[in-house]
Amino acid sequence: MGKFSKGRYSLMISDRSGAAFPYREMVQEWTGAWVHNSEYEPKQPQVSPRPHGADPQALQHAKPARTEFAVADLLTENPLESYANASPIVNVVLPGHGYTTGDTKRFRGPLGAGGVYGDPEGVAGITGATIAKAAGYTITVGKYVSGATDTDGPNGTGIYGTDWFYFSADTNANAANKTGGGYPISVGPVTLSA
Secondary structure (H helix, E strand, O other), X not given: OOOOOOOXXXXXXXXXXXXXXXXXHEEEOOOOOEEEOOOOOOOOHHHOOOOOOOOOOOOOOOOOOOOOOOOOEEOOOOOEEEOOOOOOEEEEEOOOOOOOOOOEEEEEOOEOHHHOEOOOOOEOOEOHHHHOOOOOEEOEEOOEEOXXXXXXXXXXXXXXXXXXXXXXXXXXXXXXXXXXXXXXXXXXXXXXXX
């Protein structure tokens, strides 16, 4: 193969400007274009970014989310209130309970020996055994007043807010607006597991 001339006296046309420049002052850009060294533009780093792998999607030693056990809510002293004489409706106060109408809840009295719950105190002739029925009661959120649920107030919460719910006991009360239930008394799911 033959040798090339050094081009000491030669000129070359710039691919960028079209002007003639000394051959020895010409450089080739990354695009392949020949330009004078005063016109040279280096490759913009964003034109060819470094490759990045995919983001990790999972932990190597992940544990599944823990399922919380259902727990009973402790009520204040004497939280039960009878609605009327000869009525099975019992109102219950539990601030911020978060229950939903249609939930089934069971009442429990103090915890006795062997982890067995006793019966709470009764209210207005409705016995504690009736209140602590093993099957529980279906509740309605709100306080039962004047023959209707108190949900007509602002945001459907009534004047009593969402601190109340009620259930229909298996027997009728013998007095109106009597409080009871004693302490301690709790309400929660029908079955509890440890």
